[in-house]
Amino acid sequence: MPVRLWWDLAAPATQAAGMRRLTVDAATWVRAAEEFAAADAHLLALWVARAPNQEGFLIRAAFVAAGAGLILELPIADCDPPYPGLEPFFPAASRMQRAAYDLWGLRATDPDRRPWLRHAAWPEDQYPLRNPAVMAAGTGISEAYRFVRVAGDGVHEIPVGPVHAGIIEPGHFRFSIVGEKVLRLEEHLGYVHKGIERRFTDFPILEGHRLAARVSGDCAVAYAWAYCQALEGMVGMRVPARADWLRALCLELERIANHLGDLGALGNDAGFAFGLAQFSRLKEHLLRANEAAFGQRYLFDTVVPGGLHADLSQSGAHTLGDFLSRLAPEVESLRDIYDEHGGVRDRFVGAGRVAPELAARLGLIGFAGRASARGLDVRIDFPCAPYTDLALRRVTRTAGDVAARVAVRFDEVQESCRLSLHILKSLPSSVHRVECPPPVQGAFGTGLIEGWRGPIFLALEAGAAGAISRCHPHDPSWQNWPVLEHAIIGNIVPDFPLINKSFNLSYSGHDL
Amino acid sequence: MFKTIKRIAAIGIVTEAAPPVDPQLCVREILQKRIRALLGRALCIRHVDAGSCNGCELEVHALNNPIYNIEGLGIKFVASPRHADLLLVTGPVASNMRVALQRTYEAMPDPKMVVAIGDCGCTGGIFGESYASCGRVSNVIAVNVAVPGCPPSPTRILQGILTAIA
Known part of the structure; x- marks a missing residue:
């Protein structure tokens, strides 16, 4: 059926x-x-x-x-x-x-029973969400994680992490290789598990958006919006139209900022430092425009229950509009340079390929899914206001390699610039925030927002007297981390940073 | 190639002046004279995310962009703690990261400094202390300079680093 x-x-x-x-x-x-x-x-x-x-x-x-x-x-x-x-x-x-x-402490029938988020911070027979009295009491030294061993002539392992060689989040990668060729990659995550789901229950429900925004700091707007959507759904309220439109503006600015950062880093990982210099400069100017418009470079705590923390001023709108209309052609000219650079093309094309059939089988999601012919975009397929009124163009590719993920990001930057400029021109004039009453005990709500990485889902339940009884935020990285293990197979170890960056998955959003 | 060179020439040098030192960020006396005598302004930084939301990492990244241009000041991020003079730590210390953070610190040669970045690094921040979080960085290793903010701006982070070697 x-x-x-x-x-x-x-x-x-x-x-x-x-x-x-x-x-x-x-x-x-x-x-x-x-x-x-x-x-x-x-x-x-x-x-x-x-x-x-x-x-x-x-x-x-x-x-x-x-x-x-x-x-x-x-x-x-x-x-x-x-x-x-x-x-x-x-x-x-x-x-x-x-x-x-x-x-x-509830078991599924599936065969893999290795611990995932529990390393050694708490004892094996304790379950922190079931029993809130659980405190850190473990040794801190992880028992050896049982990685799948690859056997054969000349096969050896490279362990990487949890502390990586750059300014990035921690996690462990175990490569099994022959020569330089990767036979298997196995991830071991959970290092930045900091108890977010239990921490939510310490917050009043009308303030939980602040913690939600910090589930994964690069998706602050998407998580805060998903949280507010869940909360506002529970009390059956609609926020003013202007707040809807400003939230969408913030979400698209977040998408542009992250894509710009990654497009630069991808150039750098392909040995083209010029790309990093150019894109990181553009990103910095975008963040400064954000700060001028909303008082926040990364838009933390901009989306709040009932609307927006502060309204967008005339001058803020002007700064953003001015910057975005210059940004789009600049990015297009950088795209020409990437496209015409033989060395960059050589590294991008064919690397880390996830064929559409594999993407469908494994459930690849978000922009990486769209680079492997998985069309889902919540803004189009399951839209909330104001996306119901915005004619958004779906961006897809079928090749599923680094080049395809780069192409989707370039297209999405253009589309988000177009959308943001349209929003700035057509902003409804109403108040930017109304009061959100606390929901009744036992109320249940969900939020679903297409963050830059993919759909951010959040389920929220109200406790007594304006408390949170349960909040589960879910990052699309859960779906995509296992696919990365497949994307690297048959590639060489030095291409891993490039392939990894083309997905740029969240550790914090996954480890919670 | 021509387009690339043309663009580099057209944009020129965009680096801004470095911020002044802020002694208020100093939380613990360091062997500053000894370190300065050894290093001058050349400094190698190892970064460890001990449990951050990734917000602080984004702002640490920005230090490498042409506008803050931290390498222009003689400061660079290195891949190994063996090469590092200063440990830059973001996040509360997740219990699952406590041992990795301690080992990174121990792997650094003496004399060494630690700068904790962000509200989480300074106080445990929004995540606090729990079954899965040890809270502030100084609960696990000694901290010399602490830079609050959620996240702190690149300018503030740079100030914290420059304060450590002032």
């Missing part, structure tokens, strides 16, 4: 957003997941929450397909056997289930 029919069966999750919830038994859980996979739907997130009666738990999985967003809920009790894992239909589910076990 198509996703849309399942959606029709389900109850709206919130009063405002289009996501719906359906409680299922174990057999229906499996059947639905199988049908969603066959219908090419995307798994957005898998997480655990306490059942409303406080007895037992709910395994939740969120899916999205064109025009339909659905959350399946599988109630389970402590004494139940392991719940059916979704790895056979959505391979990315495996790590989400392992993380859920580390935090809740």
Whole structure:
């Protein structure tokens, strides 16, 4: 049965957003997941929450397909056997289930049972989200993680990390290689797990957007918006039209800034330092324009419940408009230079290829998915205001290599510049913020925003007296990290930084 | 090639003047004279993200852009703690990163300095201390200079680094 029919069966999750919830038994859980996979739907997130009666738990999985967003809920009790894992239909589910076990102690049936987020910070038989009294008591020295060993003549391993050789987030990569050729890459993440999901419950629900913005600092706007969308959906409010439009402006500015930074770094990783100098200069000017317009270079705490922290002034709008109309042609001329540079083309084309069939099988998502013919863009396929009123052009490629991801980023910079300029011209004149009342205890809401990396999903539940009882933020990096392991196969080790940067996945957003 | 050279010539040098030293950022006396005598202004920095949201990394990155041009001041980021004089730490210290941070610090040759970046590095920030977070950097290794902000601007970060070697 198509996703849309399942959606029709389900109850709206919130009063405002289009996501719906359906409680299922174990057999229906499996059947639905199988049908969603066959219908090419995307798994957005898998997480655990306490059942409303406080007895037992709910395994939740969120899916999205064109025009339909659905959350399946599988109630389970402590004494139940392991719940059916979704790895056979959505391979990315495996790590989400392992993380859920580390935090809740609830097992899925899938075979990989190695710990994922728990290294050695807390004891094996303690589950920090189940029992809030758990404190750090581990040794800090990780027991050896059981990497999959590759055997054969001349095969050896290169361990990299958690501390990497640049200014980047920490994580461990284990390469199995012959000569320079990578036979296998296995990731071991979780080093920056800092207890964000439990930390949310320390915040009043009307202030949780501040923590949400810091789940992954390069997606501050997307996370804060997803949080506010969930919260505003719970209380059934609409923010003023001007706030919708300004949020979209901030989201597109965030997309442009990140793409500019990565386009420069990609040039640098291909041995073309000129690219880094040029793009990092443009990015700096964009951040300064952001600061002039919103008082924040990276737009932290700009999106708040009920609207925007501060309105965009005439002069701020002018600064941004002026900069963006100069930026678009500058980026286009740099694109010509990249396209005509033999050395750069040689490194980009064919490197780190994820063929469309593999991308579909593994569930690649976000802009990297769009570079491998996976069209999903939440701004188009499951839009919230104001994207419902903006004619956004979908950017896709089919080659799935570094060159394709670079091309998608170049196109998206242009499209976001166009969109931002359009927003600046057509900003509705209303107030920029209204008060958001606290939701009632037990209210549930979801947010879904297309961040620059891909869809940012967030599920929020209200506790008593304006508290948060559960908040699960979900980064698209969960889906894409396992695909990176495939993208590198058959490439040479020196191309890994380039291929890795072409995805630029989040560690913090994944490790939580 | 012509387009590339033309562009380099057209844009020219965009580097701005370095900010002044800010003694208020100093939280712990360092063997400054000894270090300065050894290093002059040439400084090698090793960066460790001990649990940051990645916001501070973005601003540390900016130091390498042509506008802040930290290498123009004789300061560079290096890939190994063995080559480093100064450890720049971002984030609260995630429990899973505590040992890696300590080992990086221990791998650096003496004399060495530590600069903690951002509200998280200074106080534990929004993540605080929990089952998974050791909080501020100075809970794990000795810190000489602490630069608050969420995230601090590149200018503030540069000020913190220059203060450490003032």
